[in-house]
Amino acid sequence: MKKIIYNLTVFCLFTATLMSTGCEKLIEIDPPLNETSSTLAFATDNSAKSTIAGMFATLAQSAAQNINLTVQPSLQADDLRYLGVSTQPLEIMNNSYTRISSLSNDHWSTWYNIIYQANLIVIGLEKSSTVTPALKTRLIAEAKFVRAYSYFNLVNMFGDVPLILETDVTKTAFQPRETVANIYQQMLKDLTEAKSGLLPDYSASSGDRSGVNQFACSALLARVYLFVGRYADAEASASEVIASSLYKVVEAADMGTKVFIKNSTECIWQLSPPLTATNQYTAEAGTLLPSTYTVANIQYRISKDLTDRFALTDLRYLRWMNNVTIGTEVYSLPFKYKYRTNALALAANVAEQTLILRLAEQYLIRAEARARIGTNLSGARDDMNVIRSRAQAALSTSTVQNTLLEEIALENRKEFFVEQGFRWFNLKRTGQADAVIGAIKPTYKPTAKLLPIPMVATDANPNLTQNEGYL
Template identity: 35%
Template sequence: MKLVNKNIGAYPLYISILVLFSVLVSCKKFVDVSPPDGMLDWETTFNNEGSATAAVVELYPAYDKDVLPFLSYLCGLSADELVSTTTASAEFLNNSITITNTNNSSDLWATAFSNIRKCNLAIEGLNRSTNLTTGIKNQLSGEMKFMRAALLFNLLNLYGKIPLPLSIDELENAKLPRAGTEEAWSKILTDLQSAKALLKAEYPSAERARVNKYAASALLARAYLYHKEWAKAEAEASEVIGSGLYTLGNPTGTFKKGSNETILQLYAQTGRSPLATYYVPGNAGITPRYFLRAGFDLAFEKNTAGVDDLRKSNWTGKNNAGVYYVNKYKILTGSGDEYSIFLRLGELYLIRAEARAQQNKLNRSGSAETDLNVIRARAGLEDKTGLNKAAMLAAVEQERKLELFGEYPHRWFDLKRSAGFADASKSRADEVLMPLKGAFWQSTDVLFPIPSGQIRVNPALDQNAGY
């Protein structure tokens, strides 16, 4: 049976359904058997293919508009990527986030848990559905488990221990304590493994704008890398790279919606990524709200012919004042051909390079060196050869910095999760950010504070150290 919403661009057909679904999600009093009286019921939404699909695909534009931009620029400020023309984000730039900070409490914490509630409702509704085919239920359930895992992954890496609201019983969810980090990792990995098993290799919609099996595998590779399961990270990355569906192209087209490098992108009816609004100036006489830290441009190499790294020439811009900014997404107005990218092949090569280096697979065929140089070759740079383990890990970190800047909290999460190069008892965040940010930086800043309002309404939550 064909999906009614075969093309994700058909969102307007389901506006009334999405409104009702949002009302249900925002309701404070759920019970664990059925939704509240007068609200959308399982029969209406999750036993009908069109409305069930609409309820699921709603999460993609929500992530694009309400999750990805804030994660990207707030964590870029917290790391060594971005600075800002506005004082509103100064607490992130100075790693001095207060427990009442609105960006932290609303844009990072509350938005994530609101979307997790939607995932829980959809998963429950699909489990109870009696009319949907097995194929449709598997696809939609796989998408929701993927999205829930992605949201939990973000929260875990932002806050450390987090509550795990995995049911639709909001009364119980409101009283949950923070689960241990290993319990959270277990749930993230289980959701992604389940999603991968449920999903097919074929995309369920046009434009790679919904999750398929390889998107689940790609996020699983990232999760295994962060969890230091090197062999599993390598295996998942290899599965995606070896699928034949994705190829690296010229950097000029990486962030176009038709890019063959894209594993998963987020549909936007306008063809414009919300990230451009934050990163790109309206004209060369303006400095954007969030721009690259002074000296970031110097990290890019020139090749032996004296030509700049193609990522610098294609993915950064410079205004009349000489300020460099993130220029991956370029379209600010009108109709465009850019969607925000959730996952792309370049990251998978770097995941595999790091995982192989950690297993001492450093040189020759099937090694970290091979993967590192695939990325460097695409950037127009010469190969690096003969590196030992420490040098290889440093080289991979540098390529991640220059390949993935501005797209997601990659740099912030990388600095937090990695041991120091000079002193393994410290984090890379300590090594990099303490000299850069001076007295503002404390080792406890690697975790953001639990919002005070959440602790006030749920005394079972405890605060992170340093706040």
């Protein structure tokens, strides 16, 4: 393991100053790996499983995934407002971050740390002749899935970034940026290959949906296809997930309590709780929910621009927001995850987990894909109405293409508010960010659509150019 730890440490120093749970956590996860060499790490089935478990643990425990991927993009967009006085959240909300801000360091270092681990697993297992062939195939597929997911987040935050597919830092240390288009092609390659190597169920993770399967690949493929404008492929991939008997949209009566819990029927992929597997709360709730409902303690609220778009009878307004009246002011707080501490979750006997891929997204991906293709507009409307019906919102009757696209975009915003970067990424994908955010934030500049490449990375690599707008 010494070789692994050495290479990972060098890599982390090259990319950025790693968050406290980064490199250190890799060597804390499984004792069997602590004393082994990189060769022995992939010598047996158990050691190979430990390595893949370490990669997923790094992802689940990272602040970039379990807090910042939701909070930061929601502030960058128009769904969430910060009421405190700390400098960094204010910079994020005002889209006024600079090259010397620490905002981008966590994302850059975390996602590249996870990519490095995925590369290590792919390369190590491909060289191994002692791991059971079926297990080797599955673990390589899981690593490629996570690599694709990590690159999706990187390009949507930074734009062009280095495409690193190996572990030798002497070869990657001075690698220039690759185009977003080429990185998306690598994502599609990884996910297509991963899909054939994964199981069609959750038996590999003993039924736990923190494991990935073929349908998780199809779901992420559908998202990527939508982002690159391959709408027929997006429709087909989403249809595979929707047709599976594994998944079901949670009924209206239960949507307040059963969507974001462990192994929800709507869940395609979720992550274990932060810090320990026995925790039953999410870091998002711990960040977004106040300890007491007083003006002094409320740090985040949902924007009035968003709340005004809901009918007061919409179950997402009633069940996924906590609308607290203080004096004459109504504060709408994110309430998809309801327990801000483990003690509260244990007392309620509820286990919540960070939900990354869920069935509702697949209906809205297929709806948009069908609307953009234009040959099945009634099907696009019906897919969107599945989500509206569950929320007990008024159903659409339109079959006009532009109207449907506007309705689907709004439905995406309502369904996925303050969740995994959806609103911000979609505004940028559809070319609306400048008009929408520029109209409500005087400090907004078009260059703020991308984060600055961290200074520690550009200083270490002269071939790594900076994004426009950052000195």
